[in-house]
Amino acid sequence: MALAESSQTPDQSLVLPETQGETVHRGRTIWIDLDNSPHVPFFAPIIKELESRGCSIRLTARDAFQVKELVELFHFDCKCIGHHYGKHKLLKLLGVFIRALQLFPFIVRNRPDLAVAHGSRAQLTLATALRIPTVHIGDYEHATGWAVIHPSWVLLPEVIPAEGIREPKDRILKYPGIKEDVYVPAFKPDPAICRQLNLNDDDIVITVRPPASEAHYHNPLSDELFNATIDFLSRDPRVKTVLLPRDHRQSEAIQATWPELFAAGRMIIPSQVVDGLNLIWFSDAVISGGGTMNREAAALGVPVYSIFRGKTGAVDRYLSENGRLVMIETAEDLAAKVHLVHRNRPVGIDGAQRPALHAIVDHIVTILEKECGIRLPKTAA
Numbered sequence: 001m002a003l004a005e006s007s008q009t010p011d012q013s014l015v016l017p018e019t020q021g022e023t024v025h026r027g028r029t030i031w032i033d034l035d036n037s038p039h040v041p042f043f044a045p046i047i048k049e050l051e052s053r054g055c056s057i058r059l060t061a062r063d064a065f066q067v068k069e070l071v072e073l074f075h076f077d078c079k080c081i082g083h084h085y086g087k088h089k090l091l092k093l094l095g096v097f098i099r100a101l102q103l104f105p106f107i108v109r110n111r112p113d114l115a116v117a118h119g120s121r122a123q124l125t126l127a128t129a130l131r132i133p134t135v136h137i138g139d140y141e142h143a144t145g146w147a148v149i150h151p152s153w154v155l156l157p158e159v160i161p162a163e164g165i166r167e168p169k170d171r172i173l174k175y176p177g178i179k180e181d182v183y184v185p186a187f188k189p190d191p192a193i194c195r196q197l198n199l200n201d202d203d204i205v206i207t208v209r210p211p212a213s214e215a216h217y218h219n220p221l222s223d224e225l226f227n228a229t230i231d232f233l234s235r236d237p238r239v240k241t242v243l244l245p246r247d248h249r250q251s252e253a254i255q256a257t258w259p260e261l262f263a264a265g266r267m268i269i270p271s272q273v274v275d276g277l278n279l280i281w282f283s284d285a286v287i288s289g290g291g292t293m294n295r296e297a298a299a300l301g302v303p304v305y306s307i308f309r310g311k312t313g314a315v316d317r318y319l320s321e322n323g324r325l326v327m328i329e330t331a332e333d334l335a336a337k338v339h340l341v342h343r344n345r346p347v348g349i350d351g352a353q354r355p356a357l358h359a360i361v362d363h364i365v366t367i368l369e370k371e372c373g374i375r376l377p378k379t380a381a
Contacts, residue, residue: 031112035120069273211289228331
């Protein structure tokens with residue numbers, strides 16, 4: 001999906017018949033920053049819809065957590081700027097300002113009218129300094145925000161109560177469902193991944209995502225549950241575990257800890273980036289220390305177990321209460337709650353209805369019109 005720049009410039013305009021003489025500007029520029037790997041599939045359909053509404057997209061990405069590899073997988077026209085600075089809080093903070101400075105020349109050159117991201121602190125910092133209106137999309141109310149820098153608008157799933165968000169209530173907008181509902185409906189299964197990873201019909205395939213050990217919300221209990229998970233899975237010879245580490249350092253540490261499982265072919269780390277949704281679809285269950293993969297599995301109807309031990313967010317509570325996500329709190333829960341069986345896989349999923357995607361795009365377009373004093377076409381150009 002190559003994102004070609006619009007041939008129109010921001011000052012070009014077109015009068016549409018339905019506007020009754022009002023001037024409708026096309027080519028208004030939206031800057032989207034891909035700060036973490038889940039943001040790549042999330043923004044893919046949003047970008048496509050925004051372009052169909054006459055918006056011009058400028059895309060940047062941070063080289064962290066396989067973001068760069070996913071950008072290449074999705075064929076985005078994207079400028080990769082900056083990298084991750086590790087888990088030390090002071091270095092994290094310094095890294096935000098360094099990356100904001102690195103982004104400065106690109107943003108000044110492209111002059112966006114609106115900045116949109118799913119929690120990019122570097123974008124928020126730079127956009128605020130340059131007085132560019134910002135839209136912060138979030139799905140975890142316990143994420144640490146800035147004390148003095150606030151987004152212009154906040155966009156959240158409906159299940160997250162506005163009372164827990166420290167922003168003006170008239171600047172908080174909601175969308176139905178969960179973040180993963182934006183892109184999961186477009187998913188098409190591809191069984192080639194089974195050959196790629198040497199997965200056989202007899203294997204009970206369990207996909208495991210280790211905890212985000214460098215995240216600010218990390219709880220060491222998640223690491224203990226991850227170790228217990230690997231030990232639990234290794235006891236069943238039918239199980240083949242596909243691991244998706246967050247970076248090379250985590251990958252090397254896991255391989256050094258369980259070399260016998262890798263040597264026997266019972267534990268696999270893909271040699272190149274894979275389509276996460278496709279892997280989940282061909283798995284019998286998912287066990288993850290990260291929120292996005294848990295919710296992707298829930299959206300696909302795949303049995304999923306969370307070993308995340310940070311503060312439980314409203315989205316995960318909602319999924320747990322509706323039987324779509326099982327919370328693992330102790331090592332004993334693994335044997336009691338995790339079912340190592342083949343799942344009955346349907347032919348596909350129904351992708352006809354996409355209310356979350358349309359609501360998010362409508363909100364972004366409305367904000368752009370409000371902030372810039374323009375009108376955009378209501379349908380695809």
